[in-house]
Structures are given as structure tokens and as C-alpha cells.
Amino acid sequence: MIIEPKIRNNICVNGHPLGCAAQVRTQINYVKARTTFESPRKVVVVGGSNGYGLAARIASTFSSGASTVGVAYERPGTRSKPGTAGWYNMESFKKAAEKEGHQAWNVNGDAFSEEIKSEVLEIIRENLGEVDFLVYSIAAPRRMDPETGELYSSVVKPIGKKFTSKTVDFLTGEVREVTADPATEEEIAHTVKVMGGEDWRLWIELLQKGGVLAHNFLTIAFSYIGPDYTKAIYREGTIGKAKEDLEENAEDISKLLEPYGGKAIVSVNKALVTRASAVIPAVPLYIALLYKVMKEKKIHEGCIQQMYRLYRDYLFASTPANVDDQGRIRMDDWEMRADVQREVAEAWQKVTTENLGEFADVDGFRQEFLRHHGFGMPGVDYTRDVEPDVF
Numbered sequence: 001m002i003i004e005p006k007i008r009n010n011i012c013v014n015g016h017p018l019g020c021a022a023q024v025r026t027q028i029n030y031v032k033a034r035t036t037f038e039s040p041r042k043v044v045v046v047g048g049s050n051g052y053g054l055a056a057r058i059a060s061t062f063s064s065g066a067s068t069v070g071v072a073y074e075r076p077g078t079r080s081k082p083g084t085a086g087w088y089n090m091e092s093f094k095k096a097a098e099k100e101g102h103q104a105w106n107v108n109g110d111a112f113s114e115e116i117k118s119e120v121l122e123i124i125r126e127n128l129g130e131v132d133f134l135v136y137s138i139a140a141p142r143r144m145d146p147e148t149g150e151l152y153s154s155v156v157k158p159i160g161k162k163f164t165s166k167t168v169d170f171l172t173g174e175v176r177e178v179t180a181d182p183a184t185e186e187e188i189a190h191t192v193k194v195m196g197g198e199d200w201r202l203w204i205e206l207l208q209k210g211g212v213l214a215h216n217f218l219t220i221a222f223s224y225i226g227p228d229y230t231k232a233i234y235r236e237g238t239i240g241k242a243k244e245d246l247e248e249n250a251e252d253i254s255k256l257l258e259p260y261g262g263k264a265i266v267s268v269n270k271a272l273v274t275r276a277s278a279v280i281p282a283v284p285l286y287i288a289l290l291y292k293v294m295k296e297k298k299i300h301e302g303c304i305q306q307m308y309r310l311y312r313d314y315l316f317a318s319t320p321a322n323v324d325d326q327g328r329i330r331m332d333d334w335e336m337r338a339d340v341q342r343e344v345a346e347a348w349q350k351v352t353t354e355n356l357g358e359f360a361d362v363d364g365f366r367q368e369f370l371r372h373h374g375f376g377m378p379g380v381d382y383t384r385d386v387e388p389d390v391f
């Protein structure tokens with residue numbers, strides 16, 4: 001079958017097996033070309049099939065030879081239908097890791113459920129004995145409460161008043177206005193339930209009760225803050241409330257981990273094109289402007305560069321770089337630099353459909369979006385017939 005990208009409402013619903021394998025290989029090569037360092041060797045990555053989670057799993061395995069358990073919710077390819085990119089990424093990762101002698105287990109299913117948590121616990125018990133690092137990197141549209149069975153959906157909306165802003169359709173290059181209505185109290189609560197820190201805490205509690213937490217166990221989850229013009233839709237909106245909850249949960253988890261000498265950390269990461277960020281109003285335009293400025297200044301990073309720097313300079317450095325006054329790691333340090341933000345703000349005022357190419361790296365945005373799904377990778381022959389159920 002010839003597989004082409006199938007995109008609906010800026011969501012790409014399929015992936016290309018060979019292209020995904022190639023982009024996983026590119027990330028592996030990035031890490032292998034750099035210095036290795038001591039970091040935890042028994043690692044669980046929740047949300048490990050794409051974006052930041054996949055990059056963290058690659059960094060753990062190929063910088064310090066970690067055994068990893070990756071959890072994600074993806075659709076496998078069948079004989080007649082391609083799977084999601086995350087499915088191909090996870091399977092290609094496992095193949096590449098095992099080929100080089102590293103242990104890797106993939107668990108595909110709902111990480112919010114007790115069944116999947118128990119499956120991971122069993123894998124740890126049977127194969128690793130204990131776990132010393134858990135990366136929590138989920139971006140999910142909905143969550144079923146494991147106790148009540150109630151289904152919660154997350155929304156990206158402002159709080160209190162309407163949000164109107166410029167945005168760009170990164171597929172057509174049209175700069176237009178977008179408006180989002182304010183969230184109801186219920187929508188805010190539901191978004192916190194899905195994207196807040198409760199499930200992260202449940203994962204750690206389960207591992208603790210299961211008796212598999214190693215001494216000095218470490219766990220990390222990812223947050224975002226961003227600039228003033230996305231504040232109303234992001235940090236002060238529903239997702240921002242969920243991120244506040246995630247950060248508060250880090251404190252509770254850290255208390256739980258004190259007897260183990262362990263800690264829960266939040267890293268505020270850079271805004272990047274991923275499946276999750278492409279659907280947030282105004283954010284694609286901000287990212288396209290940001291990419292142009294950061295690439296010109298030669299400080300642009302993708303997921304793997306962010307995760308490698310996070311490990312090397314913060315998490316596993318002999319002298320870790322400083323955290324902010326709330327104890328968070330700031331991987332958005334280059335994004336938020338005054339000169340970067342000033343130039344992006346100036347471009348934001350001037351950008352229109354007609355002058356988009358002058359101010360925004362929308363081609364870079366589109367290319368990265370497609371590559372996340374295995375399309376447009378150099379060296380892959382997309383005219384070749386491929387088996388969608390290759391794994």
C-alpha cells in the first residue's frame with residue numbers, strides 16, 4: 001500500500017512505518033553522537049510514543065543504556081489500514097533498542113486505567129525488580145476515572161472571557177483571527193482531571209504500593225508557560241489550570257518519595273510542534289514565529305535536543321543548572337530570552353497572510369508536523385509499497 005498523510009482538522013490520523021522508523025533513527029543518532037552520562041537504568045515512560053516522551057525514552061536508552069517500559073495509547077497498523085505514528089515509533093524504537101542490546105517493553109493501552117498500570121507493575125516485577133525513573137508525558141483528550149468510570153474531556157479554552165487572537169492555518173498559510181469562548185466551571189474541572197497531576201500521583205502510588213520504587217527514585221512531568229499573547233488561552237486558561245495542578249501534585253509526590261530519598265520534578269519545556277500543540281488556537285502562529293527567530297539565532301531545539309539537554313545539564317549533571325524560584329527546571333530558558341521574545345512580539349504585530357514567509361517559519365512547522373508522523377523524511381521512498389502491519 002502507498003501511505004500518504006491523512007489530515008483532518010490539523011490532526012494527522014495515520015503514520016508511515018518507514019518514515020517513523022527513520023525519524024526515530026534520526027533521534028537515536030543525535031544522542032549517540034553525543035557524550036554519554038550516568039542516568040537511571042530502569043525507566044518507565046508514560047506517553048512514550050511521540051513528542052517529549054519518545055525523546056526522553058531515546059535519551060535514556062542511548063545515553064546510558066537504560067531498560068525502558070514505554071506506555072502509550074496508539075492504533076496498530078492492520079493489513080488494510082495504517083496505524084498511528086506513535087504505534088510505528090514505539091515499535092521502531094523497540095527494534096532499534098533491542099538490536100543494540102537494550103531491553104524495551106511496549107505497553108499499548110489507556111495509561112489512566114488500573115489494568116495498564118498493573119501490566120506495567122508486572123513487567124517491572126518480573127524483569128527489572130525495581131524502577132528508578134518515571135517520565136510522565138501524557139497529552140490526552142479524555143480520561144476515564146478508574147474508580148467511578150466517569151469520562152472527562154479536556155478543552156483548550158480561556159477562563160472568564162472570550163479569547164480572540166491571530167493564528168495561522170499551517171497547512172494553507174492563511175493568517176486569520178480565531179475566537180474561543182470561555183470555559184464553564186465544569187470544563188475547567190474536567191480539563192484538570194485529564195491533564196492535571198492526579199494520574200501522575202496514582203502512577204507513583206501504585207509503584208510504591210507494589211514495592212518497586214528504587215532508592216533515589218526520580219520522576220518528572222512536563223509543563224508550559226509561554227508568552228503574554230498566548231497567556232489567556234494557555235497558562236491562564238483551562239490547560240494552565242491543569243498545569244498548576246500538575247505542579248502542585250509534584251510537591252505531594254515529592255513528600256511521598258522522601259523515605260526513598262526520591263523527588264518529583266516539573267520541567268517547563270519549550271513550545272514545539274507536536275501532535276498536541278498543533279491544535280491549540282494561536283499557538284501554531286506563535287511557534288512558527290518563534291522557530292524563525294530561534295533558527296536565525298541558532299538556538300532552535302526539537303524534542304530530542306530538549307530532552308538530551310534536560311538530562312545532561314539538569315537531571316543527571318554533576319553540578320545541575322539552576323531551577324526557578326518554584327523549583328521548576330526551565331527548559332524554556334532560550335525560548336523566553338528577552339531578545340527572542342522581543343523579536344517574536346514585533347513579528348506578531350506585523351505578520352499577515354501576504355508576508356508570512358518573511359516573519360514565520362511555517363514551512364519548518366509543516367515539515368516538522370509531517371515528520372512527526374513519518375512523512376517527508378529524507379531517504380524514504382514514499383512511492384514504494386509498504387505493509388501497514390509491518391510490526
Ligand code: NAD
Binds near residue numbers: 275
Ligand atoms: P504528544 O501528543 O506528542 O504525545 C502524547 C503522548 O501521550 C503519546 O505517546 C500518546 O500515545 C500518549 N497518550 C495520550 N493519551 C494516552 C492514554 N490515555 N494512555 C496512554 N498514553 C496516552 O505530546 P507532547 O507535546 O509531547 O506532550 C507531552 C507533555 O509535554 C504534555 O504534558 C504537554 O503538555 C507537555 N508540553 C508540551 C509542549 C509542546 O509544545 N508540545 C511544551 C511544554 C510541555
